[in-house]
Amino acid sequence: MAELNTIIHQPVRLKIMSALKALPPAEMLEFVRLRKLVDATEGNLGAHIQTLEEAGYVAVEKDFADNRPRTRVRLTRDGRRAFEDYVAFLRGILEA
Amino acid sequence: MTLSPSQASESLKDIEATERRSAQVFSYAKSSPYFILWGVIWMAGYAASGAMSADGPTHFAGPMWSALDVVGIAGSAVIGYRQNRGQPADAEGRRTGMRYFASIGVVVLFFIAAMSVIGPIAPIRQAAFFPLVIAMFYAIMGLWRGTRFLLAGVAVTLLTLFGFFWLRDFTLFCYWMAAVGGGALVLAGLWLRKV
Numbered sequence: 001m002a003e004l005n006t007i008i009h010q011p012v013r014l015k016i017m018s019a020l021k022a023l024p025p026a027e028m029l030e031f032v033r034l035r036k037l038v039d040a041t042e043g044n045l046g047a048h049i050q051t052l053e054e055a056g057y058v059a060v061e062k063d064f065a066d067n068r069p070r071t072r073v074r075l076t077r078d079g080r081r082a083f084e085d086y087v088a089f090l091r092g093i094l095e096a
Numbered sequence: 097m098t099l100s101p102s103q104a105s106e107s108l109k110d111i112e113a114t115e116r117r118s119a120q121v122f123s124y125a126k127s128s129p130y131f132i133l134w135g136v137i138w139m140a141g142y143a144a145s146g147a148m149s150a151d152g153p154t155h156f157a158g159p160m161w162s163a164l165d166v167v168g169i170a171g172s173a174v175i176g177y178r179q180n181r182g183q184p185a186d187a188e189g190r191r192t193g194m195r196y197f198a199s200i201g202v203v204v205l206f207f208i209a210a211m212s213v214i215g216p217i218a219p220i221r222q223a224a225f226f227p228l229v230i231a232m233f234y235a236i237m238g239l240w241r242g243t244r245f246l247l248a249g250v251a252v253t254l255l256t257l258f259g260f261f262w263l264r265d266f267t268l269f270c271y272w273m274a275a276v277g278g279g280a281l282v283l284a285g286l287w288l289r290k291v
Contacts, residue, residue: 004099014107018114023122033125036291037118087111093104 005086007055012040013048017083020058020075028061028072049073057082120242121291128288129175131248135281137168138227139274145223146270157219169200203233220266227256227277248284255280 008017015038020029029037035045052058057079061072075083099107141164145157176193207226217225231252238246259272 009107011110014110015114018111019118022115022118027122029118029122033121033291037114037121087108090099090104090108093099094101094108096101 004089005082007051007057008083008086010048012038012044013052015039016045016048016052016073017057017075017079017086020073021080021083023075025080026074028074031071031073034073052079055079055082123241124244124288126179127245128285129179130172131281131285131288133171133175133285134168135278135283135285137164137171137278138281139278140164142223142270142274142278146267146274149219149267149270165204169197172196172200203229218266220260220264220269223266223269223273224256224260227252227273231256244284244288248280251280251284252277 008014016034019034019037023029031045031049035042038045040048049058049060053060057076058073059076061074063070063072141161144160148156148160176196180193206229210225210229211222231249233249234252235246235249238244238249255276256273259269259276263269263272
């Protein structure tokens with residue numbers, strides 16, 4: 001019996017995963033944009049991204065764009081699969 | 097830990113809402129540089145058309161606009177390349193790129209066909225017709241892809257019509273379109289960047 005993925009289930013992390021899942025595969029989302037999409041503070045978002053990164057669900061890349069530091073996040077293949085399993089789990093509850 | 101059906105339903109709604117918003121913001125951000133590029137092209141083209149027409153009719157406007165269109169298409173190709181640089185090359189990405197340039201080709205062919213059917217018209221009418229058609233495409237795109245595209249199309253339409261019916265002079269209309277038509281596209285492009 002499938003279990004609830006508690007890493008993804010947290011509200012802010014769920015929004016992070018949802019926002020990233022909507023992008024084409026391998027597409028990245030800038031930290032600033034992600035913060036506005038999920039409506040979180042910088043520190044809060046950073047902590048949740050770290051949790052997801054440690055779980056292997058997201059990958060973080062840091063570089064420079066127009067001479068300014070830039071942080072971008074993308075969903076990993078494992079993250080995409082885990083998110084799809086999580087959504088299937090939720091739908092399973094509704095269909096039970 | 098278990099979830100009730102209502103909790104599961106709420107989570108699914110949150111997912112759907114966030115995914116929809118994220119996809120929309122992504123679409124806006126990708127489109128932003130194209131709006132700015134063509135806004136600058138309109139500014140240059142209409143300003144040059146106005147300057148060239150100040151002393152009377154000119155036959156240079158057509159070739160000038162053709163050259164600017166080539167610049168715009170080349171610029172769009174560069175934008176597309178930079179946006180997709182580093183992304184894994186796949187069939188869908190290539191199809192998207194081909195569809196974009198095919199769309200430009202369709203628009204060009206439409207204008208050629210329309211002008212050949214309509215026949216010679218006053219320069220000011222021709223100058224107003226093109227942006228109205230482009231604005232229509234933006235508005236239709238907005239119905240499917242997001243309200244900001246729709247509003248951009250409506251703004252360009254209204255500004256074009258206002259200038260056409262208020263100014264009634266080709267040279268002044270060209271300067272009007274350079275400032276507010278091109279300006280509207282540039283501002284729309286900057287707005288599309290914002291989340």
